Amino acid sequence: MxxxxxxxxxxxxxxxxxxxxxxxxxxxxxxxxxxxxxxxxxxxxxxxxxxxxxLGNTLIMVSRGQTSKPYQGLPRARRIHIHMEDLELLKRQIPGIAMISPEANNNHSISYHSKESNRSINGVYPCFAEMRSQVPQAGGRFINDLDQEKARRVAFIGWNVAKELFGGGNPVGKEIRIERTPFTVVGVMKKKQQSSTYQGPDSETVYIPFSTFCQIDFQRFLDRIHIRPADPKDALFMENQVRRILGRKYRFADDDANAVNFWNTIRDYETxxxxxxxxxxxxxxxxxxxxxxxxxxxxxxxxxxxxxxxxxxxxxxxxxxxxxxxxxxxxxxxxxxxxxxxxxxxxxxxxxxxxxxxxxxxxxxxxxxxxxxxxxxxxxxxxxxxxxxxxxxxxxxxxxxxxxxxxxxxxxxxxx
Amino acid sequence: MIEFRNISKVYKMGEVEFVALKGVFIAVQKGGFISIMGPSGSGKSTLMNIIGCLDTPTEGSYYLDGENVSGLTFDQLSTIRNRKVGFVFQNFNLLPYASAYENIELPMLFNGKKNTERKRRVNELLEMVGLLPWARHRPTEMSGGQQQRVAIARALAMDPPIILADEPTGNLDSKSGHEIMDIFSRLWKEGRTILMVTHDPAIAAFSQSTIRLLDGAVQENGAAH
Structure with a gap:
């Protein structure tokens, strides 16, 4: 043209x-x-x-459950608890785990000066923060490996907890008490969007090193194990592996969906x-x-x-x-x-x-x-x-x- | 140059057939100046349209420059219209939105002539028809005679050997009409073949010979004046 x-x-x-x-x-x-x-x-x-x-970025959460069918002569409705040594077992036996952390929690009273509140105290590993998309606000940090190793009394608190105890003030470096034990606040969680929770949102929770948690509140069982697969595509496969390994140990059927509970955010996310x-x-x-x-x-x-x-x-x-x-x-x-x-x-x-x-x-x-x-x-x-x-x-x-x-x-x- | 062999044209309007031309034989030599006369509906326009490759015959063959053009495609006929035939209409048929210059340029645009060449040719033609100062004016700003002169210039843009004029003076006063006819005479003397439809014997007097049509058939061919 x-x-x-x-x-x-x-x-x-x-x-x-x-x-x-x-x-x-x-x-x-x-x-x-x-x-x-x-x-x-x-x-x-x-x-x-x-x-x-x-809630967590590519995360599998394993928690206790109850068998829904008889297995090898054992009756149904047996409670299956998860223990600390299970975490080591899974870590040893499943390749492709990028991060793994226990979580044990209990409600305790916390206080700063005259202000007091009752909050969920969670004992976790340092890698928990990344799995759960928890980022500290400027000037603070999450609990670290040394805290865990030395069972330091340090706490990372949700932003609502910070607001409640400190008002507008900066909590980092301040001393709060959990029951009567003093803890140093090392960081405050940055605000994030969270559409699903268990036991309240992360903003209202206090995190301390798992080792420290065992000293103040000894529990025989873990509440949860958090696992992040190296490759998100392995999420379902890994869920099955965890079920099989725990099933061999606690003797429940591989296809027993309720013996241990899974919360697989990858599956949720996909839906x-x-x-x-x-x-x-x-x-x-x-x-x-x-x-x-x-x-x-x-x-x-x-x-x-x-x-x-x-x-x-x-x-x-x-x-x-x-x-x-x-x-x-x-x-x-x-x-x-x-x-x-x-x-x-x-x-x-x-x-x-x-x-x-x-x-x-x-x-x-x-x-x-x-x-x-x-x-x-x-x-x-x-x-x-x-x-x-x-x-x-x-x-x-x-x-x-x-x-x-x-x-x-x-x-x-x-x-x- | 133009040869009709047994050309018929039938229009179908639903069930009704209308015979516009029946079994027409004509031959026009190169350099002829022919007027075509006849009452309304005698087939003058159809004859012109077929000569100008705007229409195709229902039957018979039409030889233009020795080439049978009866079976050519639309685009092939477009090329012939562009290069061999220049149309001059009774109602001028200039593009209303284009200036005189642009109207004259149009056939060369469809042929893809170069810018400098177009410019030279358009100015040459404007000068020839005496409208150089009117180059930038639109048809609506000109008189009928001026418009028809633009139309003639446009017909000559590609330097075609044949000029087809369908009652070129029909919408003009007699003075303008004579001016137009002077131009046609000049073109004829330059060696172009001119075919012209007219009602007016005074206008037909400019031509060499006349073809008279009646009811789609040639009644008289070649009578001198």
Missing amino acids: RVQLLHLFWNEFRKRREKTSLITFAIAWGALSLLLLMSFGRGLSNAGSVNFKG GAKIFKGIEIFLSIIGGLTLLIGAVGVTNLMYAVVKERTREIGIKMALGARRRHIVMQFFLETSVIFFKGTLWGTLVAFNIVSLVNLIPVGYEDFGIKAYLLRPIFSFDILIIFLVVLCVLVFVSGIFPALRASRQNPIDALRYE
């Missing part, structure tokens, strides 16, 4: 520009809807997965992610339909334009225009309308997404805001958008253009 012809087409289009402004707006509106729904859908989906990870992905796709389809309405409008307009310019088409044919010249002209006009509309739509969508992201969202109340006010305008959204757009441009442009080019030149010349 010659540049000069493009120039001619552009001139002809420009001279009738005002007629296309309404339909350009419809396209802009459709593009805006599609982009916003995709961005907000992605944001929703993302907030969902952040919340799942708030949740699918639901959110479903919502995201649903929203995108709605957006796509909005744009489709705009595209139908463009097709309509182009049919009208073709009719209106029938005579001009006839003149061009008489002067030697080939079919493809005519097709090209009308197809390009469709493309220009789409281009203008989507350009505006995209700009507005981009700005809305940026502005909405400026609205502060409090993560402690993982409420509706965290889901709705964090839209994501990502590269792959743009790619999907462009693909949808190209298909719509082609479909809505080609039919009017073909109709224009297939006219009989005589009839076109006679058209009034």
Whole structure:
């Protein structure tokens, strides 16, 4: 196609520009809807997965249970407890464990000066923090290997505990008492989103080294073992391995689902992610339909334009225009309308997404805001958008253009 | 140059068939100036359209420059229209949104002529029809005679050997009409073949010979004036 012809087409289009402004707006509106729904859908989906990870990022939790079927002459309904040496056993026998930590907990009273409260005190290993996405606020730390080794009396506290005991003050370095034993606060948990809990959210919990916990509150059993597989894909396989190893030791069937309990966040995460992905796709389809309405409008307009310019088409044919010249002209006009509309739509969508992201969202109340006010305008959204757009441009442009080019030149010349 | 062998054209409108041309034989030599006359509905326009490759005959064969063009595709016919034929219409048929310059340039755009060449040719033609100062004006800003002169310039843009004029003076006052006819005479003397449909015997007097049509058949061919 010659540049000069493009120039001619552009001139002809420009001279009738005002007629296309309404339909350009419809396209802009459709593009805006599609982009916003995709961005907000992605944001929703993302907030969902952040919340799942708030409990723990790729984490298998093993806790005590009760057999649900007889096994080797033993009756059902036997309680199966988990012991500290099971942790060593699992560590020895299962390759591919990236991290493993015991957890024992009990409620105790804690106090700072005159303020007192009753909180869950949990004894854990240092690697617990990473498994459970617990990050210390600036100026503090989680319990470390040395704390564990020397059974130091140090505590890492949830942000709600800190607020309750210290108000706005900095708790790090201060001494609190658990029952009557003094502990030094080494860190406060940074706020995070958490959508599922057991025994209350992490924000209301006090963590101390497991070794220290055994000294102040001796328990025969562990409440939980936390395991993180090196590869998240092994999560289900590892769950089965743990069940088999414990089953051999405590004598319960491999397929006894209740003998020990598992909380596998990877499985939860996958289910949740699918639901959110479903919502995201649903929203995108709605957006796509909005744009489709705009595209139908463009097709309509182009049919009208073709009719209106029938005579001009006839003149061009008489002067030697080939079919493809005519097709090209009308197809390009469709493309220009789409281009203008989507350009505006995209700009507005981009700005809305940026502005909405400026609205502060409090993560402690993982409420509706965290889901709705964090839209994501990502590269792959743009790619999907462009693909949808190209298909719509082609479909809505080609039919009017073909109709224009297939006219009989005589009839076109006679058209009034 | 132009040869019709037993050309018929039948239009179908639903059940009704309308015979526009039946068994027409004509031959026009290169350099001829022929006027085509006849009452309304006698088939003049159909004849012109087939000569100009805007329409195809239902039956018979049409030889243009020795080539049978009856079976060619739309795009092949477009090329012939572009290179060999220049159309001048009764109602001018200029693009309303384009200036005189752009209208004249149009056939060369479809042929892909270079920018400098187009510019030279358009200016040459504007000068020839005496409209150089009107280059940037749109058809709506010109008189009928001026518009028709633009249309003639456009018809000549690709320097075609044949000019087809369908009542070129029909919408003009007699003074403008004579100006137009002067241009046609000049073109004929330059060696172009001109075919012109007209009702007006005074206009037909400019031509070499006349083809008279009645009810789709040639009634008289070649009578001198």
